[in-house]
Amino acid sequence: MNKLIAIKALWKKRGNSYWIRSGALTLTNRLLVTGFGFLNFFLLIRILNQNFYGLWMLFISLTTVVELIKSGFIRNPLIRFGQHPESKLAIYTASFLLNIFMTILLSVFLLLFAGRLGAYWDYPQLQQMLHIYIIALVLLIPLNHFDYIQHANLSFKGTTFSEFTRQFVFFVCLSGAYLLHYSISLASLVYFQAIAIGMSTLVSFVFARRYLQFSMKLDWQWVRALFSDGKYTFGTSVSSMLMRNTDTWMLASMKSPLEVALYNPALRIANLLEIPALTMASILLPKLTQQIAEGGLNTARHLYEKSVGVILCSVLPSALLVIIFAEKTVILIAGEDYLSTASVLRITAVYALLLPFNRQFGVTMDAIGKARINMLCVLRDALLNVIFNYIFITKYGLIGAAYGTVTAYLFALVANQWYLRKHLQVSFLQIIRHTLLTYKNIYQLCFHR
Numbered sequence: 046m047n048k049l050i051a052i053k054a055l056w057k058k059r060g061n062s063y064w065i066r067s068g069a070l071t072l073t074n075r076l077l078v079t080g081f082g083f084l085n086f087f088l089l090i091r092i093l094n095q096n097f098y099g100l101w102m103l104f105i106s107l108t109t110v111v112e113l114i115k116s117g118f119i120r121n122p123l124i125r126f127g128q129h130p131e132s133k134l135a136i137y138t139a140s141f142l143l144n145i146f147m148t149i150l151l152s153v154f155l156l157l158f159a160g161r162l163g164a165y166w167d168y169p170q171l172q173q174m175l176h177i178y179i180i181a182l183v184l185l186i187p188l189n190h191f192d193y194i195q196h197a198n199l200s201f202k203g204t205t206f207s208e209f210t211r212q213f214v215f216f217v218c219l220s221g222a223y224l225l226h227y228s229i230s231l232a233s234l235v236y237f238q239a240i241a242i243g244m245s246t247l248v249s250f251v252f253a254r255r256y257l258q259f260s261m262k263l264d265w266q267w268v269r270a271l272f273s274d275g276k277y278t279f280g281t282s283v284s285s286m287l288m289r290n291t292d293t294w295m296l297a298s299m300k301s302p303l304e305v306a307l308y309n310p311a312l313r314i315a316n317l318l319e320i321p322a323l324t325m326a327s328i329l330l331p332k333l334t335q336q337i338a339e340g341g342l343n344t345a346r347h348l349y350e351k352s353v354g355v356i357l358c359s360v361l362p363s364a365l366l367v368i369i370f371a372e373k374t375v376i377l378i379a380g381e382d383y384l385s386t387a388s389v390l391r392i393t394a395v396y397a398l399l400l401p402f403n404r405q406f407g408v409t410m411d412a413i414g415k416a417r418i419n420m421l422c423v424l425r426d427a428l429l430n431v432i433f434n435y436i437f438i439t440k441y442g443l444i445g446a447a448y449g450t451v452t453a454y455l456f457a458l459v460a461n462q463w464y465l466r467k468h469l470q471v472s473f474l475q476i477i478r479h480t481l482l483t484y485k486n487i488y489q490l491c492f493h494r
Contacts, residue, residue, distance in 0.1 A: 081212035099306035106293050110286040117282025120193045122274040135264035152179045174235050181239040188246040191253035203252025211245035277416035287427035292446035295434045310379040311390040318397035346469045349409045354479025356401035367394040392447035399454040406461040426457040
């Protein structure tokens with residue numbers, strides 16, 4: 046018992062309170078997003094026929110790209126430069142201006158090209174859905190700003206509550222309409238999204254108001270600095286989303302939205318395996334930026350090895366269970382009509398094991414000021430993903446999308462590890478060591494008498 050107390054005291058002494066507190070809040074956030082995502086998926090897959098469900102998933106993948114493009118352009122530069130306390134007013138003001146600029150740009154893009162996207166996939170409803178979504182995009186201006194300045198101040202509680210509100214309100218709208226036998230159209234689902242974002246904005250404001258500061262005079266030097274850094278993280282976000290959605294989009298164009306509907310349950314289940322990687326990525330960037338300023342690049346090497354090791358520790362058991370019990374998992378969650386996706390699920394579980402290496406690579410590159418290198422690497426991976434998906438979908442159909450994506454992830458893993466080994470002396474063996482050490486520490490904390 047005394048030894049257990051000593052271990053806990055040492056943990057706290059080493060300054061891990063940030064990781065525990067922030068990790069718990071961010072993990073809660075991810076669990077809420079994924080949990081409500083599953084509840085919504087459970088309802089939608091029973092409300093909509095497979096064609097309409099495939100179209101809704103296509104819409105979600107497109108709007109997710111839009112939101113993450115905006116996030117990449119605004120969030121990372123704000124966090125990186127927001128560590129300068131003497132310039133916070135100017136930085137927040139410049140970031141908010143760029144937030145508005147990016148929203149206008151994306152809204153104009155949707156207005157001009159929504160019809161062409163609908164025609165490309167032969168679904169004219171998509172144009173109406175994307176036009177309605179512009180309302181949500183405008184509501185995201187304050188929500189994003191409130192969330193990002195909280196992250197810049199190493200505060201994650203408000204974003205957890207606001208994300209919970211967004212997911213919960215959408216679920217209430219969806220389940221209420223379902224229980225009241227309201228005819229749910231795809232357009233009404235987009236309106237539900239906008240309502241949820243509006244409510245989430247109010248909650249985020251409550252937590253962010255103590256950080257809300259603006260300069261009456263716009264500092265164009267900071268606008269240029271944030272834009273210069275943001276253009277690379279913007280490029281990274283675009284390439285990353287191409288990497289994440291190429292399989293879905295190519296299935297829709299080369300096959301049909303029905304194939305997307307059959308493919309999506311495997312992605313939904315695999316998303317559960319990605320929660321540890323997404324959690325660590327969210328909390329690592331602000332802390333890594335701070336610690337590199339104090340301890341140099343050696344800090345980046347150590348935190349990369351340790352964070353990937355910890356993520357692998359959490360992902361490996363669940364990935365193995367999914368691979369072994371893929372059929373039962375699909376039947377339990379999606380029903381027997383989607384049983385054909387079990388073989389796809391096994392492959393997506395494999396590349397969930399590769400994701401921690403590549404995602405933490407991107408975070409590390411941004412933190413050490415190598416945003417341009419990160420953008421080029423992710424662009425390379427996205428192009429490879431397009432090529433491999435085209436080859437494998439043409440030959441194997443539905444499961445070919447999973448083959449193509451996992452092949453692209455493997456190429457990215459090898460190339461990124463080579464770069465990290467050359468420039469930061471990152472050791473693959475050290476990552477495995479941290480994974481095993483994490484298992485050992487968990488065992489000692491749970492079973493030590």
